[in-house]
Amino acid sequence: xxxxxxxxxxxxxxxxxxxxxxxxxxxxxxxxxxxxxxxxxxxxxxxxxxxxxxxxxxxxxxxxxxxxxxxxxxxxxxxxxxxxxxxxxxxxxxxxxxxxxxxxxxxxxxxxxxxxxxxxxxxxxxxxxxxxxxxxxxxxxxxxxxxxxxxxxxxxxxxxxxxxxxxxxxxxxxxxxxxxxxxxxxxxxxxxxxxxxxxxxxxxxxxxxxxxxxxxxxxxxxxxxxxxxxxxxxxxxxxxxxxxxxxxxxxxxxxxxxxxxxxxxxxxxxxxxxxxxxxxxxxxxxxxxxxxxxxxxxxxxxxxxxxxxxxxxxxxxxxxxxxxxxxxxxxxxxxxxxxxxxxxxx
Numbered sequence: 430x431x432x433x434x435x436x437x438x439x440x441x442x443x444x445x446x447x448x449x450x451x452x453x454x455x456x457x458x459x460x461x462x463x464x465x466x467x468x469x470x471x472x473x474x475x476x477x478x479x480x481x482x483x484x485x486x487x488x489x490x491x492x493x494x495x496x497x498x499x500x501x502x503x504x505x506x507x508x509x510x511x512x513x514x515x516x517x518x519x520x521x522x523x524x525x526x527x528x529x530x531x532x533x534x535x536x537x538x539x540x541x542x543x544x545x546x547x548x549x550x551x552x553x554x555x556x557x558x559x560x561x562x563x564x565x566x567x568x569x570x571x572x573x574x575x576x577x578x579x580x581x582x583x584x585x586x587x588x589x590x591x592x593x594x595x596x597x598x599x600x601x602x603x604x605x606x607x608x609x610x611x612x613x614x615x616x617x618x619x620x621x622x623x624x625x626x627x628x629x630x631x632x633x634x635x636x637x638x639x640x641x642x643x644x645x646x647x648x649x650x651x652x653x654x655x656x657x658x659x660x661x662x663x664x665x666x667x668x669x670x671x672x673x674x675x676x677x678x679x680x681x682x683x684x685x686x687x688x689x690x691x692x693x694x695x696x697x698x699x700x701x702x703x704x705x706x707x708x709x710x711x712x713x714x715x716x717x718x719x720x721x722x723x724x725x726x727x728x729x730x731x732x733x734x735x736x737x738x739x740x741x742x743x744x745x746x747x748x749x750x751x752x753x754x755x756x757x758x759x760x761x762x763x764x765x766x767x768x769x770x771x772x773x774x775x
């Protein structure tokens with residue numbers, strides 16, 4: 430496995446595939462026992478993986494506990510990212526959930542205990558709660574970074590305008606920077622491209638994409654009668670084959686896989702990676718892990734990427750549709766002669 434810098438604001442070297450730990454534990458009634466989860470972590474590490482993504486809420490805290498046990502004696506060899514915002518076990522009251530500094534501090538202390546660690550590499554706000562001011566979140570991050578309990582700060586499932594505001598506030602105040610961005614991205618969920626992906630590229634953030642397989646849809650297994658997350662997770666974090674376009678997307682993925690002697694999962698993960706983010710793979714079994722890891726050696730051709738882009742295309746939203754139509758005008762009629770930067774300017 431190869432390694433990449435985590436964005437433009439850190440010197441952190443992370444593996445190109447991130448191990449998602451949502452299936453570590455059985456607290457949700459669907460997941461994996463401790464021993465098999467440990468074997469998955471070991472196999473990921475043997476393949477060169479060093480970036481594990483979890484959350485306090487995953488499996489009611491069991492995911493963090495399993496990771497803490499598995500990394501005993503080798504903690505510094507891994508980047509461990511966890512999240513706060515959502516309830517964990519009995520700690521589900523109004524004061525310890527959401528994005529407030531109090532919820533952040535309580536969650537971090539609990540995560541450190543479960544992870545058996547003195548520090549968290551990357552702390553994500555799991556999702557925007559819609560009420561906590563961005564200034565409070567940025568200040569809370571800074572306090573924890575200065576205390577040495579958190580090394581890097583990131584935002585997950587946030588609107589792009591709030592990401593930009595948080596980055597700017599941290600820059601202007603000289604506090605711990607926002608360095609990471611996490612969002613859903615797959616061939617069946619591309620809405621994050623128009624704002625979040627562009628914002629992350631322009632702001633130099635390290636970006637990770639969750640559910641690159643659409644909850645398993647893009648593996649093709651549900652066509653074979655398997656249930657997986659469709660039933661095991663009650664339909665959560667699961668995308669259905671419920672439209673002609675989604676059927677065409679899966680057909681294209683399977684066709685390219687057959688042409689290249691690959692699996693549909695390898696094609697789907699490789700496509701996400703081609704867009705400049707780090708895909709989070711979330712295996713429940715060792716076999717699933719091995720199948721996902723092989724995507725790291727897959728490079729899709731420009732023609733294959735274009736085929737997948739075309740079949741999965743979504744309508745261009747305002748203002749980008751207007752800006753595209755006006756490009757000839759605001760380049761003085763020389764749009765074909767103008768070498769614009771590949772990354773949008775923030």
